[in-house]
Amino acid sequence: MIVAPPQFHLSTRAILSMxxxxxxxxxxxxxxxxxxxxxxxxxxxxxxxxxxxxxADPEQIVSLSYLSHDARTSVYAEKAVAYPTNRGxxxxxxxxxxxxxxxxxxxxxxASSMLEQLGMRVERFEPAYQFSDITANIKAMGELLHQSExxxxxxxxxxxxxxSFQADHAFQPRAAxxxxxxxxxxxxxxxxxxxxxxxxxxxxxxxxxxxGAKLAVESLLMTSPDLIVTNxxxxxxxxxxxxxxxxxxxxxxxxxxxxVTTNKNWVCDTPLVLDAVAELATVREAIARPHSKTESR
Amino acid sequence: xxxxxxLIILGGLVLLLGAxxxxxxxxxxxxxxxxxxxxxxxxGPLTIVMRxxxxxxxxxxxxxxxxxxxxxxxxxxxxxxxxxxxxLLGVSGSASLGAVLALQTGFAATAFYILPxxxxxxxxxxxxxxxxxxxxxxxxxxxILSGVAVSALAGSLTSLVLNLSPNPWAASEIMFWMMGSLAxxxxxxxxxxxxxxxxxxxxxxxTGKAIDALTLGEDAAASLGTNLRRLKLQIIFGTSFAVGAxxxxxxxxxFVGLVIPHILRPFVxxxxxxxxxxxxxxxxxxxxxxxxxxxxxxxxxxxxxGVIMALIGAPLFLHLIFTTGRKES
Numbered sequence: 001m002i003v004a005p006p007q008f009h010l011s012t013r014a015i016l017s018m019x020x021x022x023x024x025x026x027x028x029x030x031x032x033x034x035x036x037x038x039x040x041x042x043x044x045x046x047x048x049x050x051x052x053x054x055x056a057d058p059e060q061i062v063s064l065s066y067l068s069h070d071a072r073t074s075v076y077a078e079k080a081v082a083y084p085t086n087r088g089x090x091x092x093x094x095x096x097x098x099x100x101x102x103x104x105x106x107x108x109x110x111a112s113s114m115l116e117q118l119g120m121r122v123e124r125f126e127p128a129y130q131f132s133d134i135t136a137n138i139k140a141m142g143e144l145l146h147q148s149e150x151x152x153x154x155x156x157x158x159x160x161x162x163x164s165f166q167a168d169h170a171f172q173p174r175a176a177x178x179x180x181x182x183x184x185x186x187x188x189x190x191x192x193x194x195x196x197x198x199x200x201x202x203x204x205x206x207x208x209x210x211x212g213a214k215l216a217v218e219s220l221l222m223t224s225p226d227l228i229v230t231n232x233x234x235x236x237x238x239x240x241x242x243x244x245x246x247x248x249x250x251x252x253x254x255x256x257x258x259x260v261t262t263n264k265n266w267v268c269d270t271p272l273v274l275d276a277v278a279e280l281a282t283v284r285e286a287i288a289r290p291h292s293k294t295e296s297r
Numbered sequence: 298x299x300x301x302x303x304l305i306i307l308g309g310l311v312l313l314l315g316a317x318x319x320x321x322x323x324x325x326x327x328x329x330x331x332x333x334x335x336x337x338x339x340x341g342p343l344t345i346v347m348r349x350x351x352x353x354x355x356x357x358x359x360x361x362x363x364x365x366x367x368x369x370x371x372x373x374x375x376x377x378x379x380x381x382x383x384x385l386l387g388v389s390g391s392a393s394l395g396a397v398l399a400l401q402t403g404f405a406a407t408a409f410y411i412l413p414x415x416x417x418x419x420x421x422x423x424x425x426x427x428x429x430x431x432x433x434x435x436x437x438x439x440x441i442l443s444g445v446a447v448s449a450l451a452g453s454l455t456s457l458v459l460n461l462s463p464n465p466w467a468a469s470e471i472m473f474w475m476m477g478s479l480a481x482x483x484x485x486x487x488x489x490x491x492x493x494x495x496x497x498x499x500x501x502x503x504t505g506k507a508i509d510a511l512t513l514g515e516d517a518a519a520s521l522g523t524n525l526r527r528l529k530l531q532i533i534f535g536t537s538f539a540v541g542a543x544x545x546x547x548x549x550x551x552f553v554g555l556v557i558p559h560i561l562r563p564f565v566x567x568x569x570x571x572x573x574x575x576x577x578x579x580x581x582x583x584x585x586x587x588x589x590x591x592x593x594x595x596x597x598x599x600x601x602x603g604v605i606m607a608l609i610g611a612p613l614f615l616h617l618i619f620t621t622g623r624k625e626s
Binding site for chain 2: 180181214216217218219221222223224234235236237238239240241242243246247248251
């Protein structure tokens with residue numbers, strides 16, 4: 001009983017000082033930090049990864065989706081390997097406590113809505129269906145990450161380069177996009193706009209597809225395409241991909257320089273879709289040359 | 298009915314269904330145009346469609362059906378059990394597992410014949426397991442139950458391998474390996490599977506005399522000069538080659554070997570040997586018919602053959618269990 005009071009005193013003092021530290025930590029520090037620090041970000045989707053890598057400062061990036069490290073689909077994979085990855089699970093992202101979490105409208109829905117319920121800020125990005133969606137997404141990401149100046153510059157460069165492709169094409173070969181399971185993209189897709197910008201017509205749009213549809217091998221053949229653009233073969237094996245290399249399709253590829261496939265530049269809404277346009281424009285010129293010969297005859 | 302009459306009727310049925318099969322497809326063309334493009338090269342895409350897409354699909358239906366029907370009849374003759382069938386006993390499922398392992402490990406890409414040979418290896422392993430079990434116990438139930446167990450095991454391992462694949466599309470083909478499909482087949486598939494199927498067919502078609510003798514019981518057959526050891530090997534290897542090669546290119550298709558011998562048995566009397574060739578033709582006709590039905594029901598999608606086959610086969614299977622059970626008791 002005699003020893004107890006000083007102990008009591010001590011602990012009150014301890015509690016008081018701890019409370020002060022706490023107050024300082026929870027109110028003073030963050031306010032100071034927010035004043036000159038740009039928001040930190042976690043991305044849960046391959047395409048938001050690319051936008052983050054394009055615009056954010058390195059210290060802003062907390063974590064990216066695991067797909068960002070895969071150089072086959074991620075255009076900025078080289079930059080991405082410097083950052084930790086997540087598999088889009090709510091608990092992984094929650095413990096990272098980023099200022100904002102970004103993801104695609106149609107991906108990780110359960111995880112991202114759970115994060116919102118837990119009081120975190122989640123921003124969802126629509127996939128791009130046309131080139132103006134790409135610039136809109138870049139602008140939105142720029143604003144979100146306090147990088148509007150950088151975003152403006154990227155958009156200006158993109159639009160200038162895009163304009164250089166808008167030349168008048170007299171010869172427009174008909175191309176069909178043919179991805180796994182026979183999926184072909186319609187007129188509301190970046191792939192369609194890449195074809196158009198490179199001077200091709202899209203058979204998917206010709207068939208009246210909006211976003212896209214599955215096309216049987218024989219239905220594809222009956223459209224007599226000048227070019228079939230398939231996906232590059234993935235690792236392992238899948239029947240879904242095997243069908244896009246059906247031997248009957250070789251009959252139309254005989255005068256092609258080589259097998260034409262899509263690549264990582266086609267996947268996401270980055271300025272590098274214009275690299276895909278440039279690559280395809282070269283293919284078009286290769287087809288155009290024998291064509292102009294027959295025209296002149 | 299005379300054996301030759303039956304074979305002529307079944308052969309005619311195969312030809313008729315084969316002709317209908319090549320006339321069906323998603324491309325919107327008239328029957329006239331499609332048949333003439335098949336026979337005469339029109340220089341356009343239709344000839345390629347007919348010759349490189351529909352023709353191999355039709356031919357593969359015949360070869361796969363022949364393999365499954367014949368294997369079913371041979372297994373039933375050897376085991377003297379109307380419930381024996383490669384699909385139900387897990388032979389097809391094990392062949393699928395072998396094929397999937399070869400494809401996903403990249404082993405299949407190393408040489409042309411690796412894919413069907415690993416499917417055949419899977420089928421062989423299953424056949425050996427079943428024979429060990431059926432040798433220990435004469436019970437029909439033990440055989441069918443071990444078939445169920447092997448099927449379940451092979452099916453789950455197939456799913457596991459496909460889910461572990463680095464290819465994002467691989468997991469979606471679990472249905473193909475369990476239900477079977479002839480969609481998107483080409484002549485490559487035929488060159489891959491046909492030679493090995495022919496080896497299997499030859500082995501099975503020459504079992505006729507021995508399985509006829511076996512109807513008298515093993516001792517009587519042996520005293521009639523039947524080499525039972527050789528017969529067993531012929532059945533194991535014949536079934537594994539025919540079913541394994543068929544499964545490697547068309548997935549596991551069940552019930553053909555059950556349904557066809559059951560339908561044809563009344564026409565051949567008590568001679569299991571006469572059932573062999575007839576069941577081959579019957580199986581070909583049934584696969585052709587099923588492949589037509591799946592394309593008519595959902596023209597734009599790849600409905601699996603096994604879906605229709607199970608709708609026909611499963612009720613018959615239940616009926617057979619019911620009647621065999623009654624005979625035994």
